[in-house]
Amino acid sequence: MASGTAVTSKILKNVLFFSLMISVISYQFEVGEETGWVRPTGNEPETYNEWAARNRFRIGDTLYFKYQKDSVLVVNSADYLNCNTSNPISKFDDGNTVFRFDRSGFFYFISGQSGHCKSGQRLIVRVMHPSEVESPVSSPSPVPSPAEAERSGGDGGWDSDDWGPPGISSTTRLTVASYFMTALAGILVILYLFM
Template sequence: MALVERALVFLMMVAAFQVSHAAVHKVGDSAGWTIIGNIDYKKWSATKNFQVGDTIIFEYNAKFHNVMRVTHGMYKSCNASSPLSTLSTGNDTIKITNYGHHFFICGIPGHCQAGQKVDINVVKASPAAAAPTPSSSAMASQVPPATVPLPAPSPNNAASFIVAKGFALPLLALALSSYA
């Protein structure tokens, strides 16, 4: 039983460690948010793995650009007439708080049409899921995922968890040493 408890503690610590390390993504990488240099924001966003808790940074010259959060329809048609929100500091930070698509355009006339728009897609994925291969993603729709119930720890041996960013590994070592 001690092995099962150690495994459960380990899995909970790994999950907490993964959640505590959010990524920061600068839109357009070193080029930033611009129309200069033919930046392909669709290609840029396709190479990222956005998660809830991540931070998106838009860096740009505020004299020439802005950032508008828009609906999907507005994104597709480059319609900047009634954005959900507008940012214009030149160094705007957005914290991702939910799954799904987050659409942004530059509202300066002609800029969105020139490609200054980005779709930040935050996909809900299980912590144990690996990157799907073409054959595994086709198979995933046909085969339901297996579920294995984990036994609950006995009340007198239940571990308390305090997870602070950067402290997951030391806590894991401490938790495992208490069972040795």
């Protein structure tokens, strides 16, 4: 009986270990963040594609689509460009869709509701090839050109009114979360090895 408990304990430790390793490797992105997957009204701070351009997607990451009375269609590039809903690769309509990236390359998503895609409810995601994945080290932000600084209303220098720290991007949050999860996984591996 005692050996059965030891085997069960060992199995549970292995399951915990591998679950933690998978969670360290992948990240879930929430499409549309607070508003979710909805038809754009024109008052949004950014489009779905602008949001995607701010993020770095890797194999194993997931997209979470939250929506009501709508659907998410995975389509090819031509159907994306033409908002063609008649031939999707995959269709989801459960209101809480989690889509996992299983390869690198481009993924194309559109709404299945009539007129929504043409209104901007569509998304292109580029998943990085493993050879492109860098260690999670932040690089410095590019310095705006004088023309860009002029367009934004200042030079961004000492005479600027913008004295606060830069905003935290989702890439920075992902980097911090990756460091934390890696450290946590390392501690658990050490504990596992010495138990």
